[in-house]
Amino acid sequence: MKRWTGLIGALAIVVGGGAQAQDTIKIGSLFETSGFLAFLGNQGLEGANLAVEEINASGGIDGKKIDLVNFNTESDETKAVIGVKKLIERDKVVALIGAMNSGSTFSIIDIVQRAGIPIVSNGASRAISTPVNEKKWVFQAPLTDVLVINVLIDHFKEKGIGKIALNNADSGFATSGMKQWQRIAPERGIDIVIQQTYGNNDPDMTPQLTNIRAKSEVQAVVQWGTGKGQAIVAKNYRQLGIDKPLYYSHAASDPNLIKLAGDAANGIIFPTSKIAVVDELPDSDPQKKVTANFIEKFKAKYGRGPATFAGNGYDSMIMLADAIRRAGSTDPAKIRDAFEQTVDYPGVTSVYTYSAVDHYGAQPEGVALQIIEDGKIRLYK
Amino acid sequence: MTLTVSGIGMKFGGLEALRDITFGVDDGELVAVIGPNGAGKSTLINVICGNYAPTAGAIEFRHRRIDALPPHIMNPLGIVRTFQTIELFRELTVHENVMAGGVAGAKVGVAPSLFRWPSVSRSEKALTRMADEYLDLVGLDRRRDDPASVLSAGQQRLLIIARALASGADWLFLDEPGAGLNPVAKERLAEVIARLRDHGKTIVFVEHDMGFIGRIAERIIVIDRGRVIADDVPEKIRSDERVISAYLGVGSASTRGGRKTAAPSKRKETAPLLDIRDLTVRYGGITALQDTSLTLMPGELVAVVGANGAGKSTLLKAIMGEAPVASGKIFLDGQDATHWTPRQFVAAGLSMCPEGRQLFGSLSVIDNLKLGRYTQVGALERWLPWSPRAGHEGGDTDRLIEEVFDVFPLLRERRDQLAGTLSGGEGQVLAIGRALMNTPDLLVLDEPSLGVAPRMIAEIFERLTALRERGMTILLVEQNARAALEIADRGYVLDSGRVMVEGSAVELLESESMAEAYLGAFPVSGETGAARTGGTHA
Amino acid sequence: MVDALQFLVSGLVIGSIYGLAGIGFTGIYNVTGVVNFAQGDKAMIGAMLAISLSQMGLPPIVAILLAVGLTGAVAVVIECFTVRPVGNDVWRGIIVTIGVGIVLRGIAVVVWGTEARGLPAFSGEEPIHFLGATVSPQSLWVMGITAVLAIGLALFFQLTFIGKAFRACAVNPFASRIVGIEIRTMSPIAFAISGVLGAIAGIIIAPITLMQYDTGLLIGLKGFVACIIGGFGNPMGALLGGLILGIAETFSAGYLSSGYKNAIAFVLLLGFLIFRPEGLFREIDSKLVKHER
């Protein structure tokens, strides 16, 4: 009895202790700093923190500093639910960013919808923000699979590639990508000759690639996955001596891929944001300045180069701050409305234009085809 | 007959534990099943109570074939058993243990229990009342709410009887209900069993303590080597020649001759090799050995004899560092070895041939022998796949193996066979060979004749005599008292954890007290003397 | 045909990895009867240590030897502080080694982060062609070292005193004590051996599978399945079990739905547990399977 009431009492004190000073704007983030997607969440949080630092250094928003409170969702959906409630209620945040994990985002959509707090999600599955009329409060900042698939198909059309093989992991990201490929490719006249799935933690993907190799009519192989799996695919692909061009998803911008796959990574072509190739961009590119600035500051703060995911967290935070500034208020509803009116905003990840019917923002011109050559990412020409 | 057992056989792999067992038991009988160690008594109970399905024969109970039924079906038919190992529910209280016994009979299912239907409360009340009654019956009512684990061994034995009764079955099979109990506790047990009999229960029990059996049993079935060798009233059993041979063993002519010619040992000149002083060993509440003293001079062959449960094995465990010594001292070659580990004993030159042989069944004969040398092998040699000292003088494993093969040529033929596939006698020979590999100063053998064919027993005993003649000191623990004493210099007779008699082997062989230790405690006063005389003169 | 051959070759490579993970279980199980659920994590720790040490500038061979030794030492520490207090309680043994696995993975994240790491292949990446099938040179290393370790361990159990003593402990602990073998001293040796085996496994497969904090978990489980198939406690059985599992996986990934490939392992696991719990090559272990009614 004593321990129960004691615990409840202690919790109540903790809850009640969240009194907020009004000279800051509290924004909640849901980056996973542990669990299976921690390598994404950590970078996202670093990017977001960099943005907060930058905004606060330049005087904050109307004199108010931004206070970013992160809740580690541990890549776990139940935790995400606990976390979002804590942020909304105990920390009284006015807006949310984060959760790299699409699953974690899915699990909290209902809650933010009910609470009326805008969220800028970093999950990549387009189902997060569609249909828009049911997801009024949900925005997305990353490149979505639909976007990059379309960019790739544009490229295939250009190259005269009509028959492809698709190899994907069994993760959420890759499964979603596979579904979109199977939907979009036929619509746009691309024939998926063979589709193979491998396990995210598999030590070897040669059986799948052997099946792909057997289909001689295939003109290009598309690989969709994350983490070390895509490095193993690259190695196995070279080992099996498949000589068709190899295309990866935007997850190939993971710098670890080159480290892990070594020479096998050379020749991989993938569509992604321009962060890795900023030096090669023409000065006319609207993203060049903002990206270069981001990279420089990130390096100064963390002592190493940023990955796309860091840019993503950064963009979400900057755009959110911009929306708050434009709303001139910390009222969540006003922030939401202002965010929806973001137009042609040049971010690190992409150029963003949101509207009442488009909550995924990123535009095709933000995506550039890149290729790995000699262990370096170059703009594909 | 309510229970008829006809032609039951039980094989475990190659081992035939029971063959052609046939007998019957009527309602209300009180039957003891006796027999030397390894005779198959527990297997018989296991077979009747459904723990094993017999490989031959049939069992009928109340005109129904029951020999393929599992225990939980047996119980509602009226058969319940207890276990040698007690198998108490240690986490429950005394009262709960008894209640647990009645649950199956009360037919309170899992589903009703979830919702605590009235039937559950009703049966709970009934069970509570019944448990109290049975606790009263076995005299544990005052310990009702104690945790079962704190009871003494005797009380635990009574508790499992109460628990068995609570199951509602009226045929009780008790597997060694008196094992490890002191005389007072045994007295209580006897009273309880008599009371149950008066309540109309049928009781079949396995026991070793002949005094106990003689006091309560109305009929005794004697089993030896998996066969029924006698089935009669106690008075007849006591004088049955086969029973006495089964218990005391048969001397073998050849060893008898050998002993007479054996040179007297040089024991007078030196200090004892093994000196046990006032040793007391207790397991939990059970005193297994009480103030036992024993000395062994270098070069002697000493036999320790006594009935099952007399404390022989405990004595041996104590001199291997495997028993909880409560008081007393053990000196090995002048060193205080009371709290040594087995390894220390082995390294100091003591080799043990344990009861039941304890071979490494899935290892070959030769590997078993090699492991006998384990403590004498250097650290380097242990890790190398060959012997770095091959060809060197002394301590060479291969040379010792050859020596063992010379002593036991049959092992040479079987050198690459797995130890588990050897017959009882061959296995015993291997166990002795393994012990010899340690080049022991003192060789300790526990029941080497157990489960061994008579021809092999003779041979083993002959070998032991030969070893003694080569100067090895031997401590031989045997149930087969005659065979042991015939080759021994001296002997100790253990009974109920104490040394009852000690003396030269010849004296003991003639003595009546030895027979008494085995069979003599039949309290058929008046006739006892005659019975004994008849018993000892084989 | 070429495809089938490639599946077979790939299956043998993966099977060797599983077999290698599996033989790490056998030593400990043989002596202590403990199934070490943290075995796969030892492989991960070994590989991570080797990667870190070589990144610190140590020559690869020194880094590898040091990593192997350190992992062995870690295994001994685990034995002393977690397995020994539990004794021979199967139930608590399982849970405690699961806990050790969690701790090892947690420490790995704290020290090495969650990103995957790799070791350079021992002898280049140039694939070797064989009748139309290809293998990477590292696969040959894996298969070779696995075969050497399995045979070596089997010979160790067969020929050396200490190996026989290990088997003796498993067969008959009482008799082992009687001949002077102390399980108390054998158990840390067994853990050290399994730690060393685990580390070697982790290091030689790291160039192929790449390593991250949780890689050991799945590989350990597959190794366990390999042991069940081959019969627990028998290194050659573990190797053969691993090969069977690997080939089953690649063929099912190649010819059936590749998504269900991981289920194959566990279906085999349940199948063997239920219909042939003694594995392909071993007498039944009465402690684990119900005999009596």
Add this chain to the structure above:
Amino acid sequence: MKTPLALVCLLIVPFLGSDYLTNLLIVVMLHALPAIGVSLLMGYTGQISLGHAAFYGLGAYGAAAFSVHGGGDPWIGIALATFLVGVMSSYLGWVIFRLRGHYLAVATLGFGFIVNIAFVELRDWTGGPNGLPGIPPLDIPILDLSFHTDGTFFYVAWVAMILAVVMAQNLVNAPVGLVMRGIAESERAVSSLGNDVTSLKRKILVISAAVSAASGGLYAHYIGYISPQPFAIDFSIKLVVIIAIGGFRSIPGILFATLFVTVITEPLQELGYYDVVVYGLFLVVIIAYMPQGLLQGAYGLGRRMLSGARAPAGAGR
């Protein structure tokens, strides 16, 4: 005596006005159900299970599929899923209870893996790794009750937990409970007393699985979205941690342990991955050194230390 009072006291939580606290306790209460299930099977009956997340997940997916794909009433979905999981676990028990020790542990582990792989692969039903969104919240239209909010769902979870606690307590306190604990100690004694041990184990497994499945169903309708991940092997192990902390055979202990594990990981998770290390250490230390569970273990340790101060070391031996 004290626990029921504490459980009734919980009813005021939604009125404290903290969604966060309410939500936390909902999760605790939902997790308490499978934990109680594991305790019945593992703590009381001595049958190890490393696969309970599968039952929890099957309940969740079953209930969710019923209302999302079938458009059925959520309550019926939960009931149906619970029932089907119970039936399935009965057959599972028939198979796995031939095994014991390590083999049983691994068989349950393997079962958990297979079920989780099925969640990932049966995309048409489960949505695959991306999960199944749009699970409707619970309501009772006739009474005009809806459980959309935490404040209202709290009572659903509370009632479920109370039901589970009461039923579990009834079971373990009933005469059958004595036999369950007997199985953990000596199966052959229990069998000789006329109990069909395998059948009893299966029944306990059914209850244990069903209570987990019911909780899973409630969870699905509470979160509104499910994916394979919360039902992976980690959750099975978390349940084992919970009952280890709670003392294996104590329903109040397990309620406390569920709360403890959920609350203790809250501050720790700020530290990044140290929480996992601490979590694992807890498990190791409890199992290796406090076989009675954390509460009793800590109590015993404290007492030993106190008495150790008075009596010289080793005096008690």
